[in-house]
Amino acid sequence: MRTAAGERGAAIGARRPRLPLLLAAPALAVVALLLAPIVYLAIRAGTGGGDAWEVLARASTARLIGRTLGLAAAVSASSVAIGVPLAWLVTRTDLPARRTWFALASLPLVIPSYVAALALIGAFSPRGLLQQVLEGPFGVERLPEIYGFPGALLAVTLSTVPYVFLLAAAAFRRVDPALEEAARGLGRSRLSTFATVTFPLVRPSVAAGALIAALYAISDFGAVSLMRYDTLTRAIFTQYRSLLEREPAAVLGLLLVAITSAILAVEAWARGRGRIHRTTPGAGRRAAPVPLGRWRWPALAAVAAVVAVLAAVPVAVLGYWLGRGLARGEDLALPVGPAVSSVLVALAAAALALAAALPVAILAQRHRSPWTRSLERASYVSNALPGIVVALALVFFTARYLPVVYQTIPLLLVAYLIRYFPQALAGADGALRSVDPRLEEAARGLGRGSLGVLWSVTLPLMRAGLVSGGTLVVLSVLRELPATLVLRPIGFETLATEVWRETSVGAYSAAAVPALALMLVALPVLYVASRLQAAGEGPAPGS
């Protein structure tokens, strides 16, 4: 082996290859780009003088921090509580119609959060559709208020469950059945096997999903504002919309960055205490589905109930609005052009995000050091920033210093990269954990160069994880609005901007068409993703 490897032999002998510049340079460039909004916030806060910083001393700011953290924690916990069991049932059991449930449970990810909130208000507000249904037979005149924390939790969770669900589903699919079989062979019960073998293997992906859900909750404006729950992001938007100086908003933005950094540090500390398990899916095969037995139908009912709230309620309300418009004889056209634009930018953004995530993930996984870990952590920070902050940062840098790219599609893609990079990273990261580095070493030993190993060994083995990360980015971009509005070329319409155009004047029946179209275009994406992931698992048992 050493002779075959020639001069590379030394590198193999050392357990960790030298930190290659080819990897470090792009990773550093990517993370620097991701941190651009924070540089912008610092510049803005700096130009404000001392007055802007007074916003930190207000009592209301402390309350905002508490409410923001409360929502983030609750959203994260409920997303895990719903997303992980759902992912297990859909990937590892003999639940009927698993692929359909997979698509339906992922679907809410394309519903813009303000549309989800509008739909939930339409359905569950004191005099909403549910009340109208109940009034006839039961005489219910009002339902309790949905507004405030419960409404915000429901609307944001609806948008974040798919993050945990998709990442956990990919992780469950990657689990090497040999390990579980060994535990069962040693007399462990199914439950104990799950707790001691399966769950630890999927934990990094679940943790990444929980983190992304928490950061999403922090960054969301649409749902919390309609549900009237005050968070830091809502305060930042209100600052911009009240047209005060932009400086206090920038100070609040920096506060958000500080809070996010603290969350990331805590999460890294919690995650760092677990051991990283690696399996060898180089000879991958699919695990035999766990027979649910008499639990099959209760499980089906539970999955159906969860999916009903996640996907069916918004779809039903959108359908009601659509019906109302059709009954009035409104001329509702299918937005074909915007649908094509939406899908194309989403796919391009996903490709860009995955390409950018690879060097960061490989550095963090294959060249572990405090330095590479911090680089990885840093890439999450911008994820918690409201979209308008990311948009204004890019306006500031490009309109002033790089006007050629200002308000072009490439810049729009960069905005999406900054907003959704961690989703691609979580996918790549989870996938890389399950690729045995010894396979890469073997390929290197057989004379392949670094890029050759990456292309012919690592990437194909990472496929399920890359696809799940890419899917998250595609679906998130499909619904993105604040950055799209500011940075798109004039005349470039996406489905999300079409929905916004109608909802902003209260034309819900007209908004229902592009909103439903968002889900329609997401379905083939989910179908292909599901096929690609399944294909990455190797042959099914017995085939």
Added chain:
Amino acid sequence: MRRRFARRFALPALAAVAVLAGLGAVAGCGDDDTLTVYSGREERLVAPLFERFEAETGIDLEVRYGDSAELAATIQEEGDNTPADVFFAQDAGSLGAVSARLAPLPEAVLERVPRRFRDPDGRWVGTSGRVRVVVYNTEKYSDDDLPDTIFGYADARFRNRLGVAPTNASFQAFVTGMRLAVGEERTRRWLRALVRNGVKRYEKNLQIVEAVASGEIDAGLVNHYYLARVKQEQPDAPVANHFLRPGDPGALVNVAGVGVIEGSDRSEAAIRLVEFLLSEGGQRFFAEEVAEYPLVAGIPLPQGLPPLATLRGPAIPLEALGGELQPTLELLSEVGLTA
């Protein structure tokens, strides 16, 4: 495995990038002859007006639609390189925020609009007016039941049944006007009474009118023209506007307006657009299609609206509202209406 990976994933992604580059080239091919408008007014409402302008003058428009305040922030961040030639905003506050970046308009244009509806430095001009009103559920009240002054709405009969939008610019402008008209202390007492009465907070005027229409609340403080939009979506909704008495602090008249960006190399065409918005055709459009008040004299009013001259609101110049916003925000936070 390797070839399949390339075929199934990498190639489609590359193809998408290629097509997008094409799309972007098509979408972004703004030539120098077009006039770029940043519009905080909704596309659904004003796009037909822009089309009429293009047809009448032969000047091509490129319109970027967005939220007025966010577009104002964008113009500020763009600095000298802003692609915008014209800023068409939903409220005087957004125009005030960028007034340093707006060019003075010709006197002939400004004079078409009463002094109280334009910038004293002549950098922007109001294009249409909206009045603060009380929207109410007609199954609960008739017009005669409702108080004619804003002070009547802190009454116990509206306990838990009244809606406001405290983070919205139009509500904040109204509270600013009230502070300047009746003083800090009376305004504070009134706001505190609202809060004690369990006033409901909404995000925007539109959500208030919708909540009144569904019966979730009975009345709300809004701009008058949202009623027309909700009626368009739900023609049978039991909602109507109640106008407060002339001079009442609750009857503030605010405007949407327009300004030309300083340094625009298309300023001649930009001024033609401003003139068009203030022409008889433009003003009739606002009255007939958007149910707003025309600001130029001699244009017929939309059906059912009292004449503007009787709706003076408090005697406060509009430009004073922007400068006085900070104490209003502090007051709203102090009484607990905002965070």
